[in-house]
Amino acid sequence: MTIFQKSQKAQHAYSLPSDTTAFEQFQPPKKYIRQTPIPLPEVSEIDLTRHFSQLAHQNAGIDNMFYPLGSCTMKLNPRVNEWAANLPGFTRCHPLAPEETVQGCLQLIDELIQILCRLCGMTAGTLLPNAGSQGEFVGVRLISAYHQHRGDTNRNQMLIPDSAHGTNPATAAMCGYSIVTIRSNSDGDLDLTDLKAHLSPQVAGLMLTNPNTLGLFSPQILEIARLVHESGGLLYYDGANLNPLLNIARPGDMGFDVMHINLHKTFSTPHGGGGPGSGPVLCNDKLKQFLPTPRVELHEERYRIIHEDPSSIGAIAAFHGNFGIYLRAYLYAKLHGNYGLRKIAETAVVNANYLKSKLERLFTAPFSRHCMHEFILQADRYLDKGIKAMDIAKRLLDYGVYAPTVYFPLIVKEAMLIEPTESESKDTLDRFAAIFEHIVREIETDPEIVKTAPHTKSVSRLDEVQAVKHPILTHTAHTN
C-alpha cells in the first residue's frame, strides 16, 4: 500500500510554534489563495515511521549486501562521513552568507579542489556540478569555450567510443555537438585506425574513460592524446573509472585536458538510492580561465569568493553545488591520505582480478588479460538453455547479493560487468563465486528456476512493457 492509502481522518504528525496571536490578523488577499484542497494523506508519526520501515525491508544497500555493480564503484559509505556532514557548523550555513562567516566551508572547497588536482594531474577545478552528468556538461562547455576563444568556430563534432556510457553522447548533444562514434578493436581498446579516419578540423574533442568501460587500461593512451591534440582537439576524461588509478597514474599525465570525478563512486559518498551525487570538474591551464563561477580563492590568509569572471562560462548550479556531498569526499580523502588512496587502487584491482580468476571458467571472458577494477563476463554460452544474463542477475537476488551491471557496455553480448571494489573481503568474494557456481549448476539441472527468478523477493519479475503502455505514474491514476 502506498502512504496515500493509509490516510485516517484528522490524523497528523506535525507540530508548529504556538505563538500565533500576533500574526493572526495577516491574511493573504483572496485572489491568490489556493482553491483546491491538497490531496495529501493524513498520517500519524508512528504510522509514518512504520511505513518507511516496511519500505526499508523491501530495499537493500551496500550496508546490507554485496553490490558488484560494474561502473558504479559500490564501496562502503563510511558513517564518519555522515557524522561530519551533519555537524550544525556546516548544515546551518546559508549559501549566501558573508565570506567572513563561512571560512570553514570555503577552506574545504579550496582544499578539496587542490587534493583532487594533485591526484589527477590537473591545475584547477570546480566542485559546482551536482553529479557526474552535470560534470560532463561543464567539461564539454569548457571545451566549447576554448575553441570559441581561439576563434575556431568549425569544431562541431565530438568523438565518442562505442563502448562509452550513455551520458557521454547525451551530454555532447546537449552542448550542441554531433556525435561521431569510434569503434573499439578486438582488444577492447579504441581502434586507432578508426580514430585517425575521423579526426579533422571539425572535431572539438574526444571523450574517453581509461580504464575503459570494459575494465581495461588503454596502453595506447599517449598515442591517442597525441593524435587528438595534433588535430587541434581536446581530450576529455570520464572519471567514472578512476578508482584503480588513485595515486597509481594521473589522467593529466596521460594527456587529458579536462575531466570529471564521480564522488559518489570513487570517493564513497552514499548513493542514496540514486543520488545526490557530485561531479567535480578538473582541468589544465588551457581551460582554467573558463571554469564556472562562483570560485573560491585564498588571498592573504582569508578565503574569498569570486562571483564573476568575464572568461568564465558562467553558473552551473544555484549556489555552491552539493556541498554536503563533497564534504564527505573531503573527509574520506583526508582519512586515507595518499598512502591509503593508493591502497584503495591496488586492492580494488587485486579483488577484481581474483574474482575474475574464480569466475572465468563459468562464463566467456572476452578479454583474457588482467583487468583493472572491473571485468566483463559474457553469459552467452547459456543462451541455448534459454538463459540470458538478465535471468542470472535476477537469480543472484535470491541468494542475498545484488546483481552486477548487465547489458552494459552495449557492444558486448550478454554482458555482465562486475566491480567488487576494495571494500570487500576475500570471504565475500569466495561466497559470491560459490553462488555463481551454484546458479550455473541450476542452469544445467533446473533452468526454469533461473528463468523465472527472483523467487524470494516481495515481487517476482515485473512487467515493464505494461508500465510503458499503460503508465501509472502517480497514486491518483490507481485503479485499486
Place this chain on the structure above:
Amino acid sequence: MDFISNKEPQIKEMLTAIGVSNVDELFSSIPSQMRLPRPTDDDGISEFEGMQFMEALAANNTYPAFQNYLGAGAYEHHVPAIVQAICSKSEFLTSYTPYQAEASQGMLQIIFEFQSAICALTGLDISNASLYDGASACAEAALMAFRIKPDSRKIVVSRSMHPHYRQVLKQYLASHSYQIEEIPFRNDGSFDIDTLDCEGAAAVLIQSPNFFGVMEDSHAIFKIAKEKGVLCILCANPLSYGLFASAAEVGADIAVGDCQPLGLPLQYGGPYCGYIACKTNLVRQLPGRIVGETTDTQGRKGFVLTMQAREQHIRREKATSNICTNQALAALATLITILWYGKQGLCKLALTNYQRAAYLRSKLQPGPDCYFNEFKLSFNTSMDTVLHHFRKHGIEPGLCLKKYYPELSNLLLVSVTETKSKKQLDRYIDIAKEIRG
C-alpha cells in the same frame, strides 16, 4: 585509516590464485613513465583525528551563531527529526539506483510517492524522480519546451526570477541558437505584464513567489501566453502551494522549483532537490527518471523505472537529457517532510510563514501587494552601515540586492520563516528603527 578489508594474509593468497607474484604486475598495462611511486609513509589519519579536524573546520564557520534572515532561494525551516532517522537507514542511504526492481521496491515506491506528492502540491498530472536543483529544473523545463515546440527559438523569462536560475538557464541554452527575452519588473517588484510579447515563443517562464517574494498574477500572465499557443512554465517554492493557488489552477503546463524548503537544511547550498511536473500529454518529453506502477508475474502490484526510452542509457544522444543520478535521498527527505506536515499541516506551515513575514513587513515597510516568506526592505543609510549594525547584534538581516539589481542598491531582501518568534522579530524591528533614526 582506510576501509579496506583484505590485509596481507588475504592479498598473498589472492595474488597466488591470480597467478602473479606482486601487485605491480597487475598494473603492467600502464606505461611505466606514467606510473607514480608508491607512497612510503602513511599520511592518513585516524577516525578520531578526522572528527577533531572536521569539528575545528566547522568551528571556523561563525555564521551559525547569527540569526538568519537570508532567503533568496535557500530557506531556513524546521527539519522534522524523523527525516534524519529515516534517511540514515542503511537500506536507503547505501542503496543504488533501483535498476533491479525486484530488490528495490522500497526506493521505487518512495520515488512513486514523491512523484505523487509533487503532483498533489502542483495540481499537475505527472512528475519525475527529481532533478538536481531549482535552477537546472528551470533549464530542463526550457529545453523541454523547445522540444515540444521545435519551430520556436525564443523563451520569455521574467527578470524577477532568481538571478542564479537565470544564469543557469543561459548556460543550458548557450550551445543552441535560442534567444532568452527578459521581461522587466515594475516598481513593486511584480512582472510587467504590459510589456509581455510572447509571439513565437516556445514558453513563458515566471517565478511566483518571485525572487523578491512578490506573488505574481500568474493566471493573467499565462492567459496571455495561452492565447498565443505558448507553453506556461511556473517556478515556485513548493511550500507556497500550501497556501496559494496550485500551478494547475493558474494554468501552468509545467511546474518547476526546488524542494529545499521542505526537509533539506541549508548546508551551504546543497544537496537540494529540483522538481518538475507537467500535464499528461507532455510526459514523453519529461527529462529524468520516472517510476511507474505495474504488476508482477503473479499479478501483485509493484514499481519499476519506466519510460526509460527517454533517458541517456537507452537513447544516448537522442535522450531528453543527459541526467543520470537524481537527488533520490534528498527527495526522500522532502517526501517525509510533506507527509509529516500532511494536508492540514502544510497549509498551516505556509500560513504561518506568510504571516510572520507580513508582521515584520507591516512594522517596517507597510504596503499593499502579496508577499510570501520574504520582502524588500529599504534603508536611507548605506547598506554597509545597515549590515554592520545588525551584525553587531548577532543578526544577518537580509541580502543586499545591489549585486543582482544595481538599480535596487538601497534594498535588502529579508526572509522570515516559522523559525522566527515574535520576540526575535520585535528585536529586528527595534534595531531597524534604530538605524532609520
